Amino acid sequence: MKLGIMVLEGPYQHQAADSAYYFVRAALARGHQIAGIFLFADGVQNANRFINPPGERNIGQRFEELAAQGIRVVACTACAKFRGLKPDIKSQHLQLSGLGVLADYLREADRFVTFGD
């Protein structure tokens, strides 16, 4: 099955980013495909390559790891502007793009799952 994912919360403040990561890993382990992960609203904070929590799980790195595996991880450009997330702050394999990507995921995915508050 092909799954589309949206994350609406940033790292650490809320469980949504953790849950999305574990969900995607579990889905891949079961042989499902991921249409893509769309980081929307505060979810774009997960795209910050400078996330560096001493002695803790690195949530930013987790999304980078998924993107480096070839999963399309896209952060909303407008939401990034609202939060001062400039392109040079973004993790290497993530992309910045608009809501057209969300529309693409919705079209491609058999199921769409949102992680938020």
Added chain:
Amino acid sequence: MLMRKAPYGSVYPAEGFRAMMGVAVFELPLCVIFLDDGVYTLVKGQDPSALEMKPLGAGFPTLPDVGIKEFYVHDQSLAERGLTAADLVMQARVVSGTEIEKILAGCAAVLPF
């Protein structure tokens, strides 16, 4: 598109509005359901100027222009808040929880905001 939250306490309703505009222009058919505190986003006469925010309600009546034609409001959520369809900025079908279940069952995807 499921609108569940009060208009100004979090960014969710504003982002939900942006998402529905953004998705609709790419010609994906969608309907909007307002329930719980989300019904407040449709109330007439919103003035969040003291918060230096823009009124959200004003945007919803423009959505038919981008092709969104179906709007539903949960009857119980309205009643619990002392509201009626006459208090809303636009015409939306007032529906029961059971009807909402049926509508959601017919959707390929549900985006909760």
